[in-house]
Amino acid sequence: MYYENFERLCKEREVTPSQVSRGTEISTATLTSWKKGKYTPKQDKLQKIADFFNVSVDYLMTGKEPEQDFSxxxxxxxxxxxxxxxxxxxxxxxxxxxxxxxxxxxxxxxxxxx
Incomplete structure (x- = not known):
């Protein structure tokens, strides 16, 4: 699911996985392994990608922002x-x-x- 969200964010923000790779210093090989399901992303790399897109890790993983208890x-x-x-x-x-x-x-x- 996280890779689908990653692809959607790339499309929405008009960036390529290669641009994300350069911006986050996560190799394109690692991104490809995630896409193929050969590798599960570690928390630190998920955070780098979430920061790149200015979203939460929860959003990257689920496609939904967590509910906040306050405005x-x-x-x-x-x-x-x-x-x-x-x-x-x-x-x-x-x-x-x-x-x-x-x-x-x-x-x-x-x-x-x-």
């Missing part, structure tokens, strides 16, 4: 909360530093910002 907006909010939490933790650490260390951190930030 894209919710996923964005969760990601933002994680970033805010990381920033909050960093600020807590910063404010716990001595004045001399705070000055050093600010100097480093200014140096890296230039």
């Amino acid at each position: 894209d907006e919710s996923a964005h909010l969760i990601a933002q909360i994680r970033k805010d939490t990381e920033l909050s933790d960093a600020l807590k650490k910063y404010f716990g530093l001595s004045d001399a260390k705070k000055k050093h951190v600010v100097e480093l930030i200014n140096l890296l910002s230039e």
Whole structure:
């Protein structure tokens, strides 16, 4: 089934298996072995192909994206909360530093910002 999905993606994206091979560094011989059913793709190679087509491995294997429990907006909010939490933790650490260390951190930030 995965090779059928691979072929469909190639057709939809107007790319050849040779182009995928070059883009993923997976040999054309390996792709041919998959097509003939002589070889089962390993997870790392499936991931390279999925990344090439910008799809999930699940999609590559089944032709369907997995159901998400939350909307894209919710996923964005969760990601933002994680970033805010990381920033909050960093600020807590910063404010716990001595004045001399705070000055050093600010100097480093200014140096890296230039």
